[in-house]
Amino acid sequence: MLKYINNQLLQDDMQQQKLETQLSASIQQRLQQNIVAFKQYQPALLPLLQVVAKQYFVFCTRAGELNITDCTTGRVLYGEQPQKEVIAESQSFWLQAPYVNLNSVPILSSKAQAEALPVAVDTIMVFGLGLGHHIAELLRNVRIKYLIIYEPEVDFLLCSIQAVDWAEIFELADSLGTLISLQIGNNGATVSADLAELQALSTDMQKVYLYRHICHKVSDEVFEFLLNNSGKPQQLLKQGYQFLGFEHAQDFLPQRPGNILANQSYSTEYTAQQRLCFERNMQAIAKLYPDVYQNFIAYQPTRWQLINQSDGSVNVQHIRRQAAFYLDIEYESAELTQQFIKQPAKDDIMVNQTVTWKFRHYVHYQAIKELQAVFADIEHQQQALPSQVNSLIIFGIALGRHLELLLQQHEVNNLYLCEPNTDFFYASLYVTDWAGVLETAEKNGRRIYLNIGGTGQEYFADFAEQFYHSGAYAIADTYMMTSYYTPALAQAVRMLRSQLRVILALGEYFDHVRYGIAHTAHSMQANHHFLKKLATLPVHAAQNIPVFIVGNGPSLDDCIEYIREYRDKVMLISCGTALKALYTLGIKPDIHAEIEQNRSTYDWVTQVPDRDYLKSIKLLSVNGIHPDTAALFQDVYLVFKEGEASTVLFQSTLKQAGFDTEALEFAYPTVSNLVVNFVLKTGFKHIYLFGVDLGYANVSQHHSKHSAYYKADGKELYNYKKVHGDGIPIPGNFQPTVYTKPEFDVSRRLIEDVIAAHQQKTDVYNCSNGARISGATPLLPDNILLRDVPDQPAKLLNDMFNVLFYQHYSSAVENILQHYNLEYLRITIDQWCKLIETPVASLAEARDIISQQWLHLRSSVQQKGNLTMLLFNGSTMYFLSVLTKLLPVNGTQEQLRRFNQVLSVWHNYLEKAVEAFIAEPFKFDSSTVEI
Template identity: 35%
Template structure:
């Protein structure tokens, strides 16, 4: 149990170093001696000395000067503190109760007489009975089989004490054999064996599954009536061998097929090594039954379901036994392994001591490094806050006296809990014990009644999750944290009471998902647009998926093959297969895979999108074939953008579980019959799988759903928008961490990134919770629940007519529309705009009273959370749904500042963030009061979309650039400016673009004739703005050749914006291109945020800002080239920054612009 390396090294580095120096000298000498011995006696095994290490296994010297084996990947050692002493105790226990295997009945020793110290009394299992009836080990042993070499100390002990004629040793780990040369006294072992005629058979890289064959082979040379078996450490094969030998006769064992006796890994996992316990000291009779009854009464009061389940519970795999002092341990029925060593209470105390000294508090992922959503108010807040948090260093001291929140994963029998509650004030405790048998044992070990009473008296909170192996744990914990406020996670400690390798993945996933609960959750902009887009869908009678959709379809329809087509690298090789079977299966494209299908002449039946932002519109427009899109049905969640929906033939939606846009609406319909998708994140493929399986389909084929990649440069299909002419549009691995490694579908491993790892995990949960047969055809990550299927082995028998009939039936039977009139009546009654305005005013008042002490600051943070919860409970406005995610984020940030020891630094950072937060809420208030139901305007690759729409609309414009000295810029007009090609012939007089800075200061004649005026200097801008010129003005100060300016401050960018302004025919407006910054944003602050714009209306798009004297109509919010504008309250520096680039990108752009402008 106590295997963490921190428990085994000296806390004083100098002492540890001295111990390691001495150990190094010893190992070098021992290795030379052993090589000499093996050269004499077993030269064939010398190969293991020089064998390269293929694992993370190595040797380490502990604080007692003893050598141990360590796995650096897990940070855990093999043995306890004293490997030699433990080996001696293990041999003692084996000598008293050995397992003997009789090959013929004449060789069976007589059963041992009953003693006053029965062997594991009360543990009723066949294996326990076999050991219980055994006789002590004789002095002369004919054949002894040892399962496990390890460091070999036990072999030295056995050869010293007994005459062994034949010794067979199995060691599956070649690294153990290698390192034994530096530790084990092989010289003594081999010389002793020669002196006493002992035959030693070292079976390296063997796991004893060939035991019967080896014994049979030995029987051909000597007479073997039976043999003794000693298991040195726990190993899956060793455990099975021991269980089979103890339960069955030799003849039955010989017919055993290895691997056929597998158990559920979680409940049956036992530590690879546990300090030996004297099994005669543990009995069921020592269990405290009165304590058990008291605990059951307490659980009946506080947790009735737990009390009912465990009042008459029968252990399934582990039986609790106690020693004469009443200390409880648990023993496995078949392996007889114990969870703890000889002193369970001492083991738990030492484990807790280590945690107290080094408390583990995972850092929440609060930042956002992307560029696409940086215009969102939430992410502008995140950027400002992160700049403050990055300068802070949280306290990393011992466990505080007041523990705000703590998660215990695996408490065992629970001896840590009484001390935890005695020494600390624990406000919120979440206990996750995946093994019901362990929890049952705790009812005999600790006083739960006192603990529960203490929690109740102190108004604390305790959450118990018993028996969950991780399948539902993450969902349940997320639900718990959402109920109290996820910001609590910033103050949550994580303690693992014992190690269980079979649950390691679940624990990692749990911690990873808790870390991103804030950053991946709802936030203001997402909620605002999700609600607005959902309203549009209901008003426009878009149908939603029914909860009982599968029952609406026949079994034949449900078995229609469905190809889920992602944009992974495997799609390139699977495209011919998809094309060949496109009439025999329903084709569902996911996100950017649509471009790849289009380029290869494949029209999917459905296209899936998940992001509510408008980037999905841009990606679809980039295809450039709008008739193609009108042949495809769109499936998505309820927040899908209206502009995206308008591109497709028809649209079918499903509500996404837990999001504000969903909960705010399902609240209005308590008895609704809609499906709510709970496994549709984080990627569009997750949504497609969840949607399709919830619709009832049971035969899925994953194509291009790699969730990883063999080649980091080949991360998506090369037919998609991530590549141009086979080359990456941008360095994907530089933007994403692709260094993670996961098991492969057709190969041992592949690389992946964190989002794909989470996506894979959610897919696996989805596959285990439905009836679908899923086949993975990709050379990517292995996905549990999906059968690996080589593309050449695919056999599809569907008929085109059946496929079309299935599609028709799904659309007709599995969806329902909402009555928009009823919906609006209910919505307006529940979510009143006037109450929302009042509550925002009250919330701003709360934010204005910033406290000046840490204690007061913590109360203030909780008051914010309570304010929005109270709003939810009054049920009069939508404030909770809009703000809850962003409040969770900002409160987490506040908590991080309060965790800094230096109070002055802590409160200074706190106040800085509080001011930023107050400003953000002011912008949120403006957005909700002036554009509550506006649509999202995020853009992705806007130039590509403009090219497509420019071609579609065939806009007939030509341009003249004035004055003459700027005429050379004429080449940058027309369609050639926006994309590739020549200017479009004009059907009207050319538009005049005037670069007014090249005109004399007193010459206003050209300005009056211009259709668009380009301004570089502030003086001309002020003059034009004051004179109320109606023509659109493009304002871009600076010179790209000046290193203090942006590289985008050039005439090419000015021309691009001018052409756009002429096409759009904006009036009474100033268009300001957004620019890239590569070092400081001071240039932007000094030259773009200008007082003359006061009292104007401000709008932002992907790459420009529009300042208008008048408020734009809803129709004017969408431009002819497909940009959608967002109305904002004020302008600040960030509104003018398109992106932040490094020096390399700056230099590259500089070269491009110079080559174009200097020609």
């Protein structure tokens, strides 16, 4: 189920290194001998031996044997003892060897034909080389005329020449008269031509035996083709068949799954006990999950089916690929469960939070600085799964045996079960006691959430909704268990982890709320324009003007001439630091967009030294833009940002005064999100993205060279790689792969969401050489063709903005805080501080003090005019998350000390924050950056 390299290494790094050192000399000697052997017996393959491996490499297991690992996933090809594993596999092949009949004979079963392997055969086709131990085993035990070895991965050959003695293999083959054909880089798609060539060499050949050592998405289709056409020589020899491979996410198989040889006997008939289990389970599901019941009452598996194996165990087998999910369901399920109990995965969302220099004066970040020692103390600690678990997400159910084992040993209050493969869940209904699991949970007041058949895209929305009710801090008390590996499931888990982190990382801490209120109040008084509620979108000629959205990604440098060429025909919007790049290149946008509320935007914008240039540009931003930044521009057009405290505060007040304003839901985390959301919301029909890379091919080229991120000599302003890391690989727009960071990845997904919501009304073109954005058509700037562009675009835009935005309303909100009582705020915080001033002495007290704080915060909402929830919701979520992360689960003095230390920092935070706000509720932010 889960085979990872860390599970096959010695825990002591020094011992592991010593073991590897002992083997290295013999590996080098074997490698040189094998190169000599290939030069003599397979000279055509010598160039392949000189290439550098890209994905697969050998490593030494703790048992002292070489194995292969995939460096992109950390997964391994074999168990800890590959030689023993291969010997057992070979012995199984001797007893039952699948074959394809080249003569015309009727085949009555869809199962692979297999028989005891004769001592001498014409041809064996091997699918997969791996380390190559099985090649030597075949030659030692069978007399073979033609041994054809298909191996699509060149890396496996490079691994094999380090692991096995090819000189012995070639010499043995030579002495036996065996012709070895090493088809490296060939997935078997040439099989029909190869069979024809073999028949020409051996006209009396009747059977070809098939040894599948490694599953591969294309090779397995070839394997299926051979088995399905056994006894049909015309079909087998007919060339031109296109093997496309098993590409669907639910067709994925590990490289060495159960029944790898496709020679095991099994039954697909359900036993009477299994049918009874299914009926009981469906009755329980009908009661608690009627939608799930309806989906599975008449369900028919399409890819995977439950099988009863000859040894009495159960498994699920891929119908077409004829390979099973489990090697040994009981052993693997027990091993998976024990590994998770011993080292559970719990998101360290709060660990390693750092203080950004420009925010060093914030109350929130001053508290974070005090917590650095605590974070450093817990960073490398690993605790076993507690007997009582608050929240657990399990990705992958399969047949559910590990779920039963886990719930026998641990109580889980909130269990989230995600199984993208509906065939797996259906099979589990026949063998897992779902009725018992669900009834026990209901009896004990626990909750189980089922997400069956989801792709992973909706996990975030589902979990965010659940965490909203219990408080987002519950994320920090949530364990995550991945039951098996598929690329799609791994990507869904990575995406969910990243998105859950962003919930908290983008949380509105006290200082952000405070300055958001002050800055928005100033915008009201200055009559900055706010976007009207667009219940019915007005139709305007300006909506046909093409929109060029210019971000500051590295690919902007290659797009400048195209932007210059079409400048007068489009609405040009610069995003953030792209403004400096455009100014340097002599291009002026119609609109500049900013999203940050702190004053550092002023420092970035004033990198453009020409104030007249700035004063001729409109500013588009969200409420909360800093007054000093806003004052630099001609006009200021604002839109409320959905969910922010200042939005809640001011929108309601404006509505009471007769001004119904719009709020954008996806205006974060980057300025590109704001702009894309805005132009789609306001009905523009033709949108082009330039420099909206949200990723980079080279980590040293992360923004335009003409932007403020680079000095005049072209050097980076700061070490971007050191601060942000190497990046996450994702599909590129014009190239296979680019690298991104979590914030950009979330940005990309939210842009995809908003494009999807407007797909039928708008054409979006991605001209950026960065991340692929679903819903945005990749378009090279060379291929831009603008048609039917309206005349006088600047005048049309002014007319449209006058229609879309409110112009004057300052008198309606002269004193926004008159509706709120600051004394209520002070009293609530005083009560809160009293609540947490006494240190806790046990786990029960710690859990109780967390829940009491959440209830205290929520209760403040009931008091009209109390600002506590608006000001402290985000900060509370953060600190309750940290406290939850530090729960003293073992009740040790050290754990209690850490918990109480954080509680004390939080107590001081509350006191300092409330005093600062009451003293100066409309104080502006004073952040600066050194550029």
